[in-house]
Amino acid sequence: MQQNKPNSEDVLTQCKKSGLRRTKALQCLVETLLTKDSPMTLAELAEHPDLADICDRATVFRLLQRLIEKGIIRRLGLHERAAYFTLLIPGRHQDFLICTSCGDIEPIKAACPVHALEKEIATKTGYANLYHELEFFGTCPQCC
């Protein structure tokens, strides 16, 4: 089981296998997502210095769409107006702690206690492709 952060080549290989072309924008997007380990919005990505210089926001948007289709990234809600995107890393699951005041998002280190329930739900309800999102919201120490 691969627990550690993949490098961008791993992800780009996966992209190519899924039928995506290796464009400059795709490479840069993947690297940007890998650099930050918490989810990012479309705006954050499109305005990131590296990406802003080489492609349009619409391109980032369409890349994200394709990567979601291919199961390489996931779109998260996270309680904000804008959607967040995060790489799906095999063998890893992330839950988040979010400050409702300043909007800070940090991944939670502790083990996720939900997997048993997830299996139970899969069995009882007949839902397929089950996954979950768990977010904690509160006021962070700086905002208190």
Next chain:
Amino acid sequence: MQQNKPNSEDVLTQCKKSGLRRTKALQCLVETLLTKDSPMTLAELAEHPDLADICDRATVFRLLQRLIEKGIIRRLGLHERAAYFTLLIPGRHQDFLICTSCGDIEPIKAACPVHALEKEIATKTGYANLYHELEFFGTCPQCC
């Protein structure tokens, strides 16, 4: 501990205590939220036959805002473009199972396994007013 669904008078009393005026729109909004036990979007509420006849969408929006401020309802993400709103019922916590294909949302009956972790996070991180949202996503049997 009050586990059962309150009636609209209970909620309206709470509203009045919080300083809200008892308007027709507020009464109707509360009743509409109580009728459906899963979260609703602004559009669903504003277009609901009962509410559509007596008030404008902006009114519903502003009522929802005030009710959130007063801690009477909560805004949820739920992975859709639109925000969802749900009454906060004392002593009750809801997690959701959401079909990524048809968008169906159903509350989960099983006990939520997250409360212990929530306490641990509160202690370790110093976050205040902590609460969480847990959603399961998958393809429902009808959509499979």
Next chain:
DNA sequence: ATACCTGCAAAGTCTTTGCCTTAGG
């Protein structure tokens, strides 16, 4: 060569606000 990708600009969708009028307490 050709199917996929991109930029630009415009259109959508949902939310939020301003301003003036109405009505609860």
Next chain:
DNA sequence: CCTAAGGCAAAGACTTTGCAGGTAT
């Protein structure tokens, strides 16, 4: 009577798409 609440319409915020031209394979 005085201030919160409501209606209407316009502006914002974020996302999504059409089309013409560019590029990886």
